[in-house]
Amino acid sequence: MICTTSKKTTRRTETRRWATLALTALLGAGIAGEDGRAAAEPGPREVIEQTVEEVLAVLRNSALSQGDRRAAIEAIAYERFDFTTMSKLVLARNWKRFSAEQRDEFLREFKDYLANSYGDRIDRYEQEEVEVVGQREEPRGDVTVQTRIVGGENAGAIVDYRLRGRTGRWLVIDVVVEGISLVSNYRDQFREVLNNGGPDHLLVQLREKNASGAVTASNGG
Amino acid sequence: MTRSRAARALRGTTATLLLAQALVLLGLTFWAPPAGADPDPAEIHDPIEPLNRKIFIFNDWLDRWILEKAAIVWDGLFPHSFHVSLRNLTNNSQGPVVMVNDLLQGKPIDAAEDLGRFLVNTTIGLGGLLDPATALGLEDNAEDFGQTFGVWGIPAGPFLMIPLLGPSNPRDLVGRVADTAWRSAVLTFPVTFAVSATDILNRRTLLLETIREERAAAFDLYAAIRNAYVQQRKSQIAENDDREQPTEANDDLYYFEEDDETH
Numbered sequence: 001m002i003c004t005t006s007k008k009t010t011r012r013t014e015t016r017r018w019a020t021l022a023l024t025a026l027l028g029a030g031i032a033g034e035d036g037r038a039a040a041e042p043g044p045r046e047v048i049e050q051t052v053e054e055v056l057a058v059l060r061n062s063a064l065s066q067g068d069r070r071a072a073i074e075a076i077a078y079e080r081f082d083f084t085t086m087s088k089l090v091l092a093r094n095w096k097r098f099s100a101e102q103r104d105e106f107l108r109e110f111k112d113y114l115a116n117s118y119g120d121r122i123d124r125y126e127q128e129e130v131e132v133v134g135q136r137e138e139p140r141g142d143v144t145v146q147t148r149i150v151g152g153e154n155a156g157a158i159v160d161y162r163l164r165g166r167t168g169r170w171l172v173i174d175v176v177v178e179g180i181s182l183v184s185n186y187r188d189q190f191r192e193v194l195n196n197g198g199p200d201h202l203l204v205q206l207r208e209k210n211a212s213g214a215v216t217a218s219n220g221g
Numbered sequence: 222m223t224r225s226r227a228a229r230a231l232r233g234t235t236a237t238l239l240l241a242q243a244l245v246l247l248g249l250t251f252w253a254p255p256a257g258a259d260p261d262p263a264e265i266h267d268p269i270e271p272l273n274r275k276i277f278i279f280n281d282w283l284d285r286w287i288l289e290k291a292a293i294v295w296d297g298l299f300p301h302s303f304h305v306s307l308r309n310l311t312n313n314s315q316g317p318v319v320m321v322n323d324l325l326q327g328k329p330i331d332a333a334e335d336l337g338r339f340l341v342n343t344t345i346g347l348g349g350l351l352d353p354a355t356a357l358g359l360e361d362n363a364e365d366f367g368q369t370f371g372v373w374g375i376p377a378g379p380f381l382m383i384p385l386l387g388p389s390n391p392r393d394l395v396g397r398v399a400d401t402a403w404r405s406a407v408l409t410f411p412v413t414f415a416v417s418a419t420d421i422l423n424r425r426t427l428l429l430e431t432i433r434e435e436r437a438a439a440f441d442l443y444a445a446i447r448n449a450y451v452q453q454r455k456s457q458i459a460e461n462d463d464r465e466q467p468t469e470a471n472d473d474l475y476y477f478e479e480d481d482e483t484h
Contacts, residue, residue, distance in 0.1 A: 089475060117438040139472055153305060153427075155352075156360045162475070173475070179456025180449045184474050188265070188448040192441040205440055 044143040044163040044170045052130045082171035090186045109206040128152035273382035292426040306350040311420045313349025322364035326372045367396025371458035388450035
């Protein structure tokens with residue numbers, strides 16, 4: 001916001017610009033860099049439109065093997081999802097029960113887990129299209145972009161993406177499929193696991209699921 | 222004996238519904254508080270969780286040993302397109318019930334849309350086997366009595382796991398009885414029962430892979446299903462509110478005390 005003003009510099013805002021620069025210097029160059037990018041970065045709707053286009057291009061590319069396809073989609077997801085924020089939201093008040101190492105491990109394992117469990121499902125969305133139908137401002141700066149599946153077995157299904165733009169880039173922090181938020185669903189499940197055994201217990205379960213490839217193996221049919 | 226009691230209960234519900242409908246026609250529903258007024262949005266009200274979990278274990282067992290096995294057979298008997306067509310057919314047969322609920326919820330435009338859907342799919346869609354209406358932009362509003370009660374401001378009540386039927390709550394349970402009553406009034410109860418049984422088997426077949434995956438992926442399947450059910454019902458009821466409005470109720474989900482660390 002600061003930079004948007006300084007970009008459209010006129011004589012009238014010259015003094016404000018100096019004040020901005022002073023403030024920027026005080027807050028550190030990092031923030032200015034991030035903020036400066038925000039002005040040029042695509043908005044939430046564009047982020048989703050781009051992501052959808054990229055994912056559909058990968059899915060339609062019949063030259064790719066199933067593994068290559070999965071890897072390509074994972075790469076796109078890693079670009080557009082904020083797994084750190086997702087992890088915090090999923091653990092909520094339990095986040096502070098995790099030590100620094102436990103947090104790092106959770107982040108890594110949860111990311112792998114999501115990649116495993118949703119990677120499999122991706123192969124079923126081949127003939128479908130996705131259209132962005134609108135966006136909605138949420139409290140405290142988040143934006144929800146609404147998409148709808150066109151064609152195929154799940155025609156008409158609504159998939160919402162909630163994005164947060166605090167770091168200068170709009171990143172996805174939740175996916176809501178037909179009203180069911182992924183963050184909320186895992187929060188409820190993890191709460192139960194944590195109530196029964198604490199952070200280590202949850203990490204063991206995550207590791208087991210990822211290692212056994214239970215999710216992938218089950219998809220034998 | 223049980224049957225006559227059930228029949229009486231159904232008749233009773235129909236009477237209640239007729240009364241409710243009369244109230245709508247008289248324009249007396251304006252007093253209804255807004256939808257989604259459940260007390261705590263974050264934690265699910267589940268006071269009888271220990272019992273619910275026991276029933277869930279029973280349902281899960283029953284599914285693994287009977288329904289899933291039957292679904293695998295059903296899956297092998299007919300091609301996928303048959304299963305999809307059959308689902309379309311039962312969806313289409315719900316058309317009149319959906320329309321009634323559109324009207325009960327004070328949504329005449331949706332009722333018109335669902336009427337259009339029903340007419341298009343019943344004719345061009347060969348009685349509902351195909352779903353050309355969705356392609357034409359007439360989407361299924363999929364309303365039911367449970368949602369109608371929610372729109373009227375009746376609270377959901379505690380979460381319930383019902384033997385054989387799965388996740389529910391008192392409001393949706395009454396709604397379900399009302400749905401069944403309405404259909405039974407048209408088709409008679411045995412026919413409704415047979416149709417429902419086939420429909421359940423067929424829908425379970427379409428979910429074979431999804432449920433297998435979800436079973437493997439879940440950390441606590443009961444908590445996962447409870448959460449999904451409660452979230453989905455809430456969103457279905459809130460649907461008629463302006464979709465452009467921010468979801469205030471979810472504030473607790475996306476921000477918590479530790480959040481300021483992110484800066």
